[in-house]
Amino acid sequence: MKLIKLVPDNTNVDFMQFRKIAIWITMLLAIAGFVLTGVRGLNLGIDFVGGQVVQAEFAEPVDIEDLRGSVADLGLGDASIQEFGSPTTFQIRLPVPEGEESEANRVVGELRGGLEAAYPGVDVGSGQLVSGNVSQELAMDGALSLIFAMMGIAAYIWIRFEWQFGVGALATLFHDIGLLLAFFSITQLQVDLNIVAAFLTVVGYTLNDTVVIYDRIRENLRKYRKMNIVPLINLSLNETLSRTITTSVALLLAIGAMLIFGPEVIFGLTIAIFLGLFIGTYSSIYISAPLLVMLGVTGDSFVHDEDNVANREQRRDDGAVV
Amino acid sequence: MLDFPRWKVWSIWAIIAIGIVLSIPSLLSERQLESYPDQLPQSRINLGLDLAGGSYLLLEADAADAAVQRLTAMEENIRNELVRGEPRVRIGDISRSEGQLSFMVRDVTQVDEAVERLRAMTQPVGFTGQRDWTVEVEDTSRIIVAPTADGEQRALADAVTVARDVVRRRIDPSGTREVTVRTSGEERIEVMVPGVDDPEALKDLIGQTARLEFRLVDLTASPEQLSQGRAPAGSEAIPYPDAPPGVPYVGYGAADGIPRIGLERRVIVSGDQLENAQQSFDAQTNEPVVSIKFNPQGARRFGRVTQENVGEPFAMVLDGNVLSAPNIIQPILGGSAQIQGNFTVESANQLGIALSSGKLPVKLDVIQEYTISSDLGQDSIEKGMLASIVATLAVLIYMLMTYGRFGLYANAALVANAFLILGAMAVFNATLTLPGIAGFVLTIGAAVDANVLINERIREELRRGRKILDAIEHGYKEASTAIFDANITNTIAAAMMFYFGSGPIRGFAVVLLIGIVTSVWTAVNFTRMLVAVWARAKRPKKLHI
Numbered sequence: 001m002k003l004i005k006l007v008p009d010n011t012n013v014d015f016m017q018f019r020k021i022a023i024w025i026t027m028l029l030a031i032a033g034f035v036l037t038g039v040r041g042l043n044l045g046i047d048f049v050g051g052q053v054v055q056a057e058f059a060e061p062v063d064i065e066d067l068r069g070s071v072a073d074l075g076l077g078d079a080s081i082q083e084f085g086s087p088t089t090f091q092i093r094l095p096v097p098e099g100e101e102s103e104a105n106r107v108v109g110e111l112r113g114g115l116e117a118a119y120p121g122v123d124v125g126s127g128q129l130v131s132g133n134v135s136q137e138l139a140m141d142g143a144l145s146l147i148f149a150m151m152g153i154a155a156y157i158w159i160r161f162e163w164q165f166g167v168g169a170l171a172t173l174f175h176d177i178g179l180l181l182a183f184f185s186i187t188q189l190q191v192d193l194n195i196v197a198a199f200l201t202v203v204g205y206t207l208n209d210t211v212v213i214y215d216r217i218r219e220n221l222r223k224y225r226k227m228n229i230v231p232l233i234n235l236s237l238n239e240t241l242s243r244t245i246t247t248s249v250a251l252l253l254a255i256g257a258m259l260i261f262g263p264e265v266i267f268g269l270t271i272a273i274f275l276g277l278f279i280g281t282y283s284s285i286y287i288s289a290p291l292l293v294m295l296g297v298t299g300d301s302f303v304h305d306e307d308n309v310a311n312r313e314q315r316r317d318d319g320a321v322v
Numbered sequence: 323m324l325d326f327p328r329w330k331v332w333s334i335w336a337i338i339a340i341g342i343v344l345s346i347p348s349l350l351s352e353r354q355l356e357s358y359p360d361q362l363p364q365s366r367i368n369l370g371l372d373l374a375g376g377s378y379l380l381l382e383a384d385a386a387d388a389a390v391q392r393l394t395a396m397e398e399n400i401r402n403e404l405v406r407g408e409p410r411v412r413i414g415d416i417s418r419s420e421g422q423l424s425f426m427v428r429d430v431t432q433v434d435e436a437v438e439r440l441r442a443m444t445q446p447v448g449f450t451g452q453r454d455w456t457v458e459v460e461d462t463s464r465i466i467v468a469p470t471a472d473g474e475q476r477a478l479a480d481a482v483t484v485a486r487d488v489v490r491r492r493i494d495p496s497g498t499r500e501v502t503v504r505t506s507g508e509e510r511i512e513v514m515v516p517g518v519d520d521p522e523a524l525k526d527l528i529g530q531t532a533r534l535e536f537r538l539v540d541l542t543a544s545p546e547q548l549s550q551g552r553a554p555a556g557s558e559a560i561p562y563p564d565a566p567p568g569v570p571y572v573g574y575g576a577a578d579g580i581p582r583i584g585l586e587r588r589v590i591v592s593g594d595q596l597e598n599a600q601q602s603f604d605a606q607t608n609e610p611v612v613s614i615k616f617n618p619q620g621a622r623r624f625g626r627v628t629q630e631n632v633g634e635p636f637a638m639v640l641d642g643n644v645l646s647a648p649n650i651i652q653p654i655l656g657g658s659a660q661i662q663g664n665f666t667v668e669s670a671n672q673l674g675i676a677l678s679s680g681k682l683p684v685k686l687d688v689i690q691e692y693t694i695s696s697d698l699g700q701d702s703i704e705k706g707m708l709a710s711i712v713a714t715l716a717v718l719i720y721m722l723m724t725y726g727r728f729g730l731y732a733n734a735a736l737v738a739n740a741f742l743i744l745g746a747m748a749v750f751n752a753t754l755t756l757p758g759i760a761g762f763v764l765t766i767g768a769a770v771d772a773n774v775l776i777n778e779r780i781r782e783e784l785r786r787g788r789k790i791l792d793a794i795e796h797g798y799k800e801a802s803t804a805i806f807d808a809n810i811t812n813t814i815a816a817a818m819m820f821y822f823g824s825g826p827i828r829g830f831a832v833v834l835l836i837g838i839v840t841s842v843w844t845a846v847n848f849t850r851m852l853v854a855v856w857a858r859a860k861r862p863k864k865l866h867i
Contacts (some may be wrong), residue, residue: 003866004723009785104524104688127690134380138824145822152814160807197757197819197830201764204815204834208768208808212775215804243778246724247771250717254767257713258760263702265372266756273764 006249007242015136016234019290022099025043026286030175033182040185045192046093046128048142050135052104053093054111059121061087074114082190085264096131104129141267142196146177148198153207157214161253164295165214169207176279183275194269202276205251209244209284216240217292229298248281326854332609334851338738341840346744367747368500368831369516370755373703376516377524378825381489383509384685385483389421389469392477396455397423403439411436421467430463440467447472471819479508481684486511489686489866491679492527511686523695527672528686534593534677535659536624539635539647541571543584548573553584560585560637562644564664569647571635583639583644590627595620599677601670604660610670612661614677621657629653638663640673705761713763714740717770724865725777731852732773734825735844739769742840743833752836755829765837769807772845775801781867790865791857798850805846809838 046053064081067090071079077095084091096110097103112124130138150173158166180199184191216236224232255277258270347355348367358364371378397416400423404411413436414426427433437457444453447470454473458466469477482505489511490503502514514751518524540557550573553559565572565581573582595617602613616624628636628650638661645663661673718736721729743765747754780797788796816838819831856862 003726004720006724009781078562105525115863125693125695129688129690131687131689134690141822141824145818148820148822149815152818153811156810156814193824193827197827200815200819201834204812205768207811207815208771211807211811212804215807219800225859239782240778242781243774244779246774247767250720250774251764251767253716253720254713254763255837258709258763260709261712262760262763263705263756264710265698265702266760269609269757269760273760296771304819 005242006245011238011241012234013238013241014286015237016230016290016293019286019293022286023290026175026179026283029182030178033178033180033185037181039186042181042184042191043188044139046130046135047192048135048139050130051093051095051133051141052108052130053091054108055084055125055127056090056092056115057105057123057125058088058090058119062090062119064090070114070118071111074110076111076312081217081297096129138193142193146196146199146203149203153203157207157211161214161218162297164292164297167295168214168291169210171291172206172210172283175283175287176202176276178228179271179279180276184272189268189271192268194266195272198269198272198276201273202280205273205276206284209247209280210288212243213237213240213284213289217297218290221297229293233292237285237289244281244285251277303318310316326851326858331851331855336849338741338848341738341742345741345747348744348748357665363748364746365751367744368753369699369703370753370758370826371514371516371699372694372756372826373699373706373718373754374516375519375694375699376514377518377521378515378691379513379521379524379528379688380506380690381511381513381528381686382689383478383485383511384687385474385478387685388478388481388683389474392469392474393418393421393423396469399443400425400440400467404436407439411439422466424460424464424466424477427463427465431552433459433463433465436465438466445473459820464521467524475508478684480625482511484683485519485686488680488682489513492675495522517696519693519695521691525688525691527675533641533681534596535590535638535639536590537585537588537637537639538590538627539571540584540586542731543571543573545573545575548584549575551576551582556588557584557586559583560639560642560644561789562637562647564646565644566801583637584648585639585644590636591616591620592623593677593681595623596677599644599661600674601665601667602660604662609662610665610667611663612665612670612677614659614661614675616657616659618657621655622803624657624659625653625655629655654729696701702756706756710759710763710766714766717766721770721773725773727856728773728777728780728849728853728867731849732770732777732845733854735773735848736766736769738848739837739841739844740766746836746840747833750832750836752779752832753829754833755826757826757830758833761830761833761837765834765841768812769837769841769845772801772805772842773849775804775808776845776849777867780865784865784867790862794853794857794864798846802846805842809842812838 013134064083068079068081070098071081077097079232080093082091082093083089092111094107097107108124108127115124150170154166154170154173157169177199180202183189184195185239213236216239217233220227220232220236220239224235227235255270255274259274262270344363344365345365347358350358355364355366357477394604397418400413400416404413411432412428414428416423416425427436437459440455440457441453444455446452447454450472452470452472454470454476456466456468456470457578458468460466485504490501493513493515495504502512504512506512513523513524513528540554541561543553543557547553548559551559556807559582561575561580562572562583563580565574565583567574569583571584576582597617597620598615599612602611603609604611627671632650632653635647635649638645640661645661648662665673713788714736718733721732721736723729725732740762741763746752776797779801780793783793783796783800784790790866813835816831817833819827820835823831
């Protein structure tokens, strides 16, 4: 049997040739992503903003604008309405009224009554409720888990490698998160707790990828002390390219199956991971590796301390050290 | 490379066998599980509500309400201790302001005595010598009793624990299985009930206050008076929604249309004195009723009052409404009675539960709730399973086509890995959620990575001109640092998800964490063993990878 080789042996792609432009363009894109998210905002689910959601299934397709009008006429506060899967199913989100818990029930009761009067045969299901305090906590916990995960991983890389690698990994993460946020801001897909899990997964995966490349760079730095850093990173990227592509394809196959055949309820989660795989693969090659050059990683970075001292002294005699 | 000791081979196979055995119960249906031998482990993976369908409620204790209740109880205790204790301490009115109690001691010489007795009523909190209340004297004769923050916190936590048990008692007997009721943090209670599609019924069940009282009817109250909401001194007009028509001592003409009946303020027996309550049927009419049994003290009181009032009506009052007001035909001495009302079997059952489960010690607010219909859950399971199978097959084929024999070994590791994950989840009684299925699929993909790293490394070493066995040896050795570092980063991300996450996210994190451990183990140890056994047997001259 002939085996597949997506990447031929002994590739020699000059990745580093475009490193400056690639870094600047995508970093600007990532920053634009953050700005866009700030300006346009995200479609936050009730997990994060509080409120209650009910699903209404109508007997026949309903015009969303008509429905908006009917719901607004009920005067239950600022309602938001989205089509949910089919033109006969809608998700209606309402704010949680102040006061007693029975108030929330009353509002849903009124909505049900109002819709049943306006659209005979409608089925208003029982819904979901998140109070303001809980949603704030959930949002806080989500943000904290993301921040601590990033910090923890960066600290680990810093300890295992060198500080430049930690910084490189962090920058890569900012890039990935920025682009993912931009995606959610543009598509206005609902961001709920599941999406936080997706973001964390992407964070884990991107770093997985980055660390494998860093690991090879470190190995090569020890092996080829005299080699210039730019060709050395190029070599490392080429050596790991086959692995990067093979693993990414395997993951894309797995997540792709989830995207196509999996339940719609976690579409947001799977699409975020799917996209994150592309972004993560790209950024580990074009952000995390080239950044090392900018941060001044050299052949001396991984020499044992004793060797290092000896080397420096020797070189000082030569007058060759910078 | 080739010297893979026999004990190691056996222990690896043993671990995989254990994984398979542990995962079997989770793969069987309920019915199949019944005929599954008892000697083998039975623990299964729980299905989260998003897969099983059901209702979730997050309840929060109302701290302000708890503080007020606690202050009220303290006020009562102070009166009991000082005014009714020996020697008697005469005090002025107890006033409440800013959450503390203050009062004057009439006789200045008794101030020290009062303070000493009040201090004895307070309890230490924690190990710092702090007490749950402070007692201080102001202006020589005014005593101020104030709750401490630690005391309040402890009281709230205690109340939440009691409330949790009450909630559990209220939900458990209603026939649903695998109900989860647990405290979450200091002031919250999580309730998860699989299979219940109607959270309103659940909330009603939890929220029932069920304050039951037996009181005598005041026959001197006139219907006109009652319909205006008034009653003679010592009595009050209480709503009687289901009053049968034509009762002479009921006022029907109230403005809100709800009949009223005059009841003596004095309570004969209250729900506190119940020992037991359950739904049953009336022997004569065969209507659903609630059978109750009083404790000895309640039974004595009930017996005495019914003895003295044979022929007169008495009323059963639930949460301020009269359920029914039958005549006392004969004294009820045994301490057993029936509560009649317009019950259905269901409502009688619920009242029985509410009465016997005790009173909620603190008000609970619903701060989060969701319901997943069992249809949707079933749909999610089916689609999730399909997606997992397709994903696994796709990855298996891809690996086989990429690495040939070594791909086959990687695939064996993948399958073993899947069993190990299921087995580990069953042992830990972990909950599989919808994102958990995504986590499972992702782990399948990620498990490949370790093998890809190894195989790519072997390819590289071969290209560098190493001999076959040497290349394999080096492949495993050199790839191990990258595998280790890469998986630590994933572990950190998963740990953060577990620590900060709630509900479904935790489910995702659990699967990821377990998957990281098992996938690294299978990728490194299991495939290595397979390769070693093959290489020792065949001594390959050529390696197709």
